[in-house]
Amino acid sequence: MDSIVHFFRTLSIRMGWLILLLSCANAALAQFGDEGKKVVLNGYLVNMQSVSISRVPDSLNLTGNDDPTFYSTNLYFQNRLNAYWYASQYLTVSAQMRNRLLIGDQVRYDVADQVKNGYASVGNWWNPSWNIAVGNAYILNLAFDRIYMEYNRANWNVTLGKQRINWGKTFAFNPNDMFNTYAYFDFDYEEKPGTDAIRAMYYTGVASSVEVAANIDSANQVSAALKWNANAANYDFQVLGGVLKDRDLALGFGWSGYIGGAGFRGELGYYHPFTNFMDTAGVAMLSTGVDYNINAKWMVQAEVMLAKLAPGAAPQFTDFYQPAQSVKDLATSPFQLLGSVMYQASPLSSLSMAAIWYPHKNIQGIFIGPSWTYSLANNFSAAFYWQFFHGKIPDSGTGTSTMQTANAAFLRLKYSF
Numbered sequence: 001m002d003s004i005v006h007f008f009r010t011l012s013i014r015m016g017w018l019i020l021l022l023s024c025a026n027a028a029l030a031q032f033g034d035e036g037k038k039v040v041l042n043g044y045l046v047n048m049q050s051v052s053i054s055r056v057p058d059s060l061n062l063t064g065n066d067d068p069t070f071y072s073t074n075l076y077f078q079n080r081l082n083a084y085w086y087a088s089q090y091l092t093v094s095a096q097m098r099n100r101l102l103i104g105d106q107v108r109y110d111v112a113d114q115v116k117n118g119y120a121s122v123g124n125w126w127n128p129s130w131n132i133a134v135g136n137a138y139i140l141n142l143a144f145d146r147i148y149m150e151y152n153r154a155n156w157n158v159t160l161g162k163q164r165i166n167w168g169k170t171f172a173f174n175p176n177d178m179f180n181t182y183a184y185f186d187f188d189y190e191e192k193p194g195t196d197a198i199r200a201m202y203y204t205g206v207a208s209s210v211e212v213a214a215n216i217d218s219a220n221q222v223s224a225a226l227k228w229n230a231n232a233a234n235y236d237f238q239v240l241g242g243v244l245k246d247r248d249l250a251l252g253f254g255w256s257g258y259i260g261g262a263g264f265r266g267e268l269g270y271y272h273p274f275t276n277f278m279d280t281a282g283v284a285m286l287s288t289g290v291d292y293n294i295n296a297k298w299m300v301q302a303e304v305m306l307a308k309l310a311p312g313a314a315p316q317f318t319d320f321y322q323p324a325q326s327v328k329d330l331a332t333s334p335f336q337l338l339g340s341v342m343y344q345a346s347p348l349s350s351l352s353m354a355a356i357w358y359p360h361k362n363i364q365g366i367f368i369g370p371s372w373t374y375s376l377a378n379n380f381s382a383a384f385y386w387q388f389f390h391g392k393i394p395d396s397g398t399g400t401s402t403m404q405t406a407n408a409a410f411l412r413l414k415y416s417f
Contacts, residue, residue, distance in 0.1 A: 052408040074104030096146035173305040175269030175285035207231035307331035365391020
């Protein structure tokens with residue numbers, strides 16, 4: 001134990017010096033970038049502490065006794081570095097790192113190496129991610145999640161490399177987002193995952209464009225699609241068609257606009273296997289939602305997703321927490337409903353509450369997630385998150401589902417530079 005403490009004390013000191021040097025470099029480079037438009041370096045540092053208390057009967061007997069209550073504590077550090085090189089008036093090159101240190105029970109009880117493998121690989125064809133230090137209760141990972149070149153001239157915008165392609169219209173459930181799926185509950189990953197892709201957009205008018213994109217994943221499967229964007233009757237529309245992971249026909253439609261003073265948006269996605277096309281069934285998903293600013297302080301939001309599941313699909317509560325491997329995996333329940341409310345208590349403080357209902361017989365679950373954020377100083381903020389889950393959760397050893405409850409609380413400090 002003493003050696004572990006010494007290791008982390010030494011590591012913290014070295015990380016502190018590194019962050020200090022990077023901050024000094026950033027001050028110089030940011031100034032040069034503002035004046036010469038050549039190089040800009042920025043990022044942030046996050047410290048998050050979490051505790052979870054769950055009544056989860058587990059055949060692995062992680063508690064070591066007959067008490068089904070399982071306690072887990074974790075300490076998490078994240079450092080993000082974003083570098084931009086403005087090579088010319090039209091060309092920008094960017095490399096962005098996400099460096100993470102996780103210490104605690106999440107690693108200690110990672111008997112199936114899910115955490116370790118999840119840090120080391122995110123399913124991309126090019127995977128510049130390294131677990132440089134792994135122990136009984138810690139993982140230190142360095143990773144590039146953005147490396148791209150962007151060319152922007154006249155009506156053209158072309159991006160090549162590890163990037164984020166966001167084709168979603170709704171806030172939580174995105175059946176049109178065929179290149180970048182993400183976990184709604186992962187609030188700490190603000191940038192969301194990237195993918196190895198090429199994307200080209202040509203603006204055909206003030207509010208219309210044609211966009212084509214293609215990516216490749218770790219299994220050498222290619223997804224490619226063409227998207228047309230237009231505006232009519234004060235609504236933005238998109239229509240897309242293509243191929244998902246070499247295997248499925250992909251079709252989609254999306255919209256966003258206003259009904260009165262309320263925002264109204266939605267997405268429709270359909271994915272059908274090419275193999276035995278006439279004898280197989282596709283996956284259809286519809287998500288739609290409204291958001292309304294009651295006044296300068298209050299905002300409410302509601303969103304629903306309906307899905308026609310693939311034959312034989314057996315949804316589980318745990319399917320929702322992890323990032324979907326494919327956009328088709330978003331269709332894990334025929335119906336799910338989200339509601340949220342946000343309150344700006346002061347210029348420095350805000351509160352929010354979100355809830356999701358999963359009525360499917362295999363799940364019968366609910367998620368509740370309140371949060372609070374407060375600005376402590378310029379570029380320095382604090383936040384508290386609580387995640388409550390109740391529903392049918394499968395036992396990790398037997399697979400049998402029973403009604404269970406899980407709670408997790410997070411205290412997050414963030415410094416941006």
